[in-house]
Amino acid sequence: MPHKTVVVGGGAAGLGAAGGVKAADPANDVVVYTQFEDVAYSPCGIPYVHGKEIETFEALFLAEKEAYVRAGIDVHYQTEVTAIDVRRKTIQVAGEGEVSWDRLVIATGFHYADPGVPGSDLDGLYYVKNIRQAMEWDKVIDRAKVAVVVNATPLGLEMVTALAHRGIETHLIDPHPWPLAEMADPDIMAPVEESWRELGVRLHFNTTLEAFLGSGRVRGVLTSQGELPADFAVVATHKEPENRLAAQAGLKTGPTGGLIVDERMATSARDVFAAGDCAELPHGVTGVGLQGLTGSHAYAQGKVAGFNAGGGSKTYQPVYIPWGTPAGKWIIGGASFGETTAKALGIPYVLGAADGISRARYYPGVKKVRVKLLAEPGSLRLIGAQMVGGEGIKERADFLATAIKFGLTLNDLAVMENVYSPAIGALNEPIVVAAQNGVNAAGKG
Amino acid sequence: MPHKTVVVGGGAAGLGAAGGVKAADPANDVVVYTQFEDVAYSPCGIPYVHGKEIETFEALFLAEKEAYVRAGIDVHYQTEVTAIDVRRKTIQVAGEGEVSWDRLVIATGFHYADPGVPGSDLDGLYYVKNIRQAMEWDKVIDRAKVAVVVNATPLGLEMVTALAHRGIETHLIDPHPWPLAEMADPDIMAPVEESWRELGVRLHFNTTLEAFLGSGRVRGVLTSQGELPADFAVVATHKEPENRLAAQAGLKTGPTGGLIVDERMATSARDVFAAGDCAELPHGVTGVGLQGLTGSHAYAQGKVAGFNAGGGSKTYQPVYIPWGTPAGKWIIGGASFGETTAKALGIPYVLGAADGISRARYYPGVKKVRVKLLAEPGSLRLIGAQMVGGEGIKERADFLATAIKFGLTLNDLAVMENVYSPAIGALNEPIVVAAQNGVNAAGKG
Known part of the structure; x- marks a missing residue:
């Protein structure tokens, strides 16, 4: 039987959820409330327009508003949700009054931590x-x-x-x-x-x-x-989960302030789901709750939350967090955690590190690649990775997150086959060399 | 007890082997015979010098001859080995006469198939x-x-x-x-x-x-x-294994003409090993013998062969063959095999294909990426992959070869986390979309 799902928030998680609701059953009703004028643009692109790498802000828009209308997704723009009642299954909407729902998806995102210093009220x-x-x-x-x-x-x-x-x-x-x-x-x-x-x-x-x-x-x-x-x-202070409404409604939050969700992205309240920066997800290695992942995570979580809200059944798995970003003239990235976090959490590890290259040494555009692999002592199961380099950092991060999830060891990576072609890859893949160095370090340890 | 190992061939496999012999025991003697003037350059770079992507041939040299002398590797240049005797443990060397060995590594590489047409003796x-x-x-x-x-x-x-x-x-x-x-x-x-x-x-x-x-x-x-x-x-005809000497010595070859080796890279003759393009290795999925892989494979095989020849013990595993190369304005690549090979071998498969992008749609330099994943029907275990795109094809090929080796399924890849950062990766990783499409295709099949 079709449901009416209300989604609070029009970011990646909210729109992922709206799509998920419709994917579960096209007969479902879904209404999205956003306080902003727009949905479906890429906020991640904003710094690159400021940096002139991208010519115009208009380029960041992903879809016309008409596309949502056609998809049967009813988006209410510039509309503030002021309260949630999980027992009566309603929300209060400024200018609309009380609105009822069968299922609710909270995708309220984040706000920047208050800098907490004098002058925080200044313009500029x-x-x-x-x-x-x-x-x-x-x-x-x-x-x-x-x-x-x-x-x-x-x-x-x-x-x-x-x-x-x-x-x-x-x-x-x-x-x-x-x-x-x-x-x-x-x-x-x-x-x-x-x-x-x-x-x-x-x-x-x-x-x-x-x-x-x-x-x-x-x-x-x-x-x-x-x-x-x-x-x-x-x-650019810490991104805190925006959970004022959810907290008022009595939903449980975790140590990060993010909403606690189960593997179905269901919150502590019946028929209420959450996704994106307002939720807290378990780290695959440590089980520790994490909040504030990427737009890709938010969208994927939204799809699961929406699909389940819409009467389907999907699970979202613990996260191993492949990440990457340009920084200065380099690309940095990794998966799970690096040495700094491992030390802070008291997690023992064997380190395999290597300074390699992205192409044949003689090929134009060759760039240094530093790879660090962290493994569990004894088993040598991979538990974390960090890198700095250029091309291929994103794809290596995706790979290493998956390698951690599936229990690959430094021994496995040390004998990994790799593409060798002068313009695109070096004879020795840096991941392989790092793994070999880690195996050697473990043997001597 | 240290041995004397003779290596026939000075390419990636031969030099890998020489290093492996020394790695097993620095007291080992190792002598490399090559018919050429040089060792330790990158033949794979030659087309790129012709294409003017690389300025000089000199750039392709990896090490000075002195480096081998310092490493205790005795290289005989411009020296032809004319016969191998595996019972008497000798080789015949033009200008040197009979040379004895305790262990032999055959790394004689390949030759291009005779075009077999009139005029094949012309200059040019x-x-x-x-x-x-x-x-x-x-x-x-x-x-x-x-x-x-x-x-x-x-x-x-x-x-x-x-x-x-x-x-x-x-x-x-x-x-x-x-x-x-x-x-x-x-x-x-x-x-x-x-x-x-x-x-x-x-x-x-x-x-x-x-x-x-x-x-x-x-x-x-x-x-x-x-x-x-x-x-x-x-x-640029087919690269055939160069096994004239080995065949005369009675070593067993497989259907490809490559020398049959076990997982230690040992041939059918006692104390004789082989590596590189002259050997035949089993495909990890099909078990079918393959010959003529990459310089990276040759080098890795050489290291294993040399290490075992030198008294150590290492194994070389079946191959899943990540590959990649520039072609025209694109980069192509893959792992294991694609549809064409699967059909030719009569291997049933489920196909998941997707046309994605390498960066955010609006980020300069964004390039199309087509990913095709082949999976075993029923289990949906990945068995092959092919791609065409730009950046990251090499790293994806490495990843997918490893994913095949470790039994990952389309279901696993369909929920894979991926880096999203506008300059380096799209919201939807093409591998993930291809896997999702494959899961859907299998469900409807």
Whole structure:
């Protein structure tokens, strides 16, 4: 019997869910509420438009609004959901009143952590998220000479590189000793730092934000190391799950603040599902809850949540988190976790590392590739990986996440066959060399 | 107790073997005999120097001769081995007489199949193999206006692209209906053919070689479809195992003509090993013997053969053959086999195919990626894959070969996590979409 599903949120998770509801049964009704003017654009592309790698914001739109109408997905734009009642199975919608549902999918995403310093109410603080705002901000960037990026998070990395490409004097401040320090290893980030310096970026590590300075509009940033000038500041703080509504409705959240979901993406309330940045998913190796993964994860989770909301049955599996991004002149990436996280969590590991190359040594465009593999002592089962290089980092990350999931060992990877063709791959695949080094390290250990 | 190992052949397999002998025990003696002036260069790079992608032949050399001396590897250059006696454990060496060994590694490589047509003794027929000859041929290419490449084998593909880049009127003749027809699927090769046409290459499929024309020197090629002019011809016929010596010594060969070896790379004769293009290895899925794999395979086989010859113990595993190469404006690749081979061998399969993209749709440099996955009906275990695209084909081929080896199914790949980052990867990884399509096809089948 067809259901009516309401989806709160119009990002990757929300639209994945809407599609999932229809995939389960085209007769299902589905209504999506979003506070924004648009759905179905790629927010991940915003930094690259600012960096002029992509010509226009218009390029980021994925589908016309008509496409959703044709698909039978009823999207309510610029519409605020103000409350959820899981017992009465209703939501309160500003301007629409009470709306009922048979199934609910919460896909409310994230907000940036409040920087929590004086001056946080000034104009000129850019929280990168919405495409219409990004278009306005791009005009601000046009007129700016100097900018401060607060925190070397994944978004911070992208914005630093984008603003440097744009020719702006860019300062990066971060309280840790190296960028992306909560997930990436220092030796992976070292070449990135070097390439930022080549691009003219001013790096301020071990430096905390103390205040935004100015009256009305930001004109500088006060840090633990002194004052920096700023025509604007990018506030790339931690992405926290946006769960105000869900918490008010009594849904259970985990240690990260994300909604607790089971493998069907069902929350603690009957007939209520969640997906994307507002939910918490178990790490495949550690079982520890994680929040704030990628758009690809959000979309896949949304599809599962929506399919189940729509009367189908699918499961979403623990995550091994292949990741990758350009940073300075390099591409960084990995799967699961690196040494920094393993040490922080007290997870013992054997390390296999190698510095290889992406093509034949003599072929133009050849680039260094550093691969680090972490394995469980004894079994040598792969448990994590990090890399810095150029071409093929994304595909290697996908591979290594799958290798972790399926229990491959360093011994398996040490005898892996690999493509050798001068223009596209070296005689010795860096993953293989890293695995061989790890096997040797384990033997001597 | 240290042994004396003789290695016949100075290519990737032979030098891998020499290193393996020393790795097993640095006190081992090892002598390498090669008929050429050089060892340790990359023959795979030769077409790219002809194509001007690489500036000089000198760039292809990997190590100075001194490096081998320092490693304790005694290389005899320009030295012909004329006979092997496996009972007396000797070889006959031109100019050196009888040389004894404790262990022998045969790494005699391949020769191109005799085209078997009138005029095969003319000058101007280029068999791409030796770097010194390639340097001389490059001068011929400089003066040439028109060339014929005989057969769309992997080398034929590379040479066609190289000569077209070089601005030479290039004709390709091949008896099959599409290029690389013995291993690649027609839909994988279609974009390659199109890009060759854009480069000005004249393609002649379903066309057999009947004679090389000329007196003294080739001036044309007679085909089943008529005559073609040629200032020179590249003879890229099948690479046959070079096993004249081994056959005379009574070593067993398989259906491909390659030497039969066990998992230790040991031949049918006691203390005699073989590696590289002269040996035959079992395909991991079918168990069928294969010969003529890549330089990467040859090197890895050599290391195992040498290590065992030197008193160690290692095994070489059945092959799943990740492969990849540039072809025209595309990169093609795969693992195990594609539809064409599956049909020829009568292997049933479920097909999952998808046409995806390499980056976000809006990111500059985005390229189409076609992925075809073949799976065993019922279990949906992956048994083969072919692709055409750009970046990341090499790494995907490595991954898919490993996925086949470890028994991953289309269901596993259909829920694989993937990196999403606009500059390096699309929201939907083409492998995942192909797997999902395969699962759907199997469900409806």
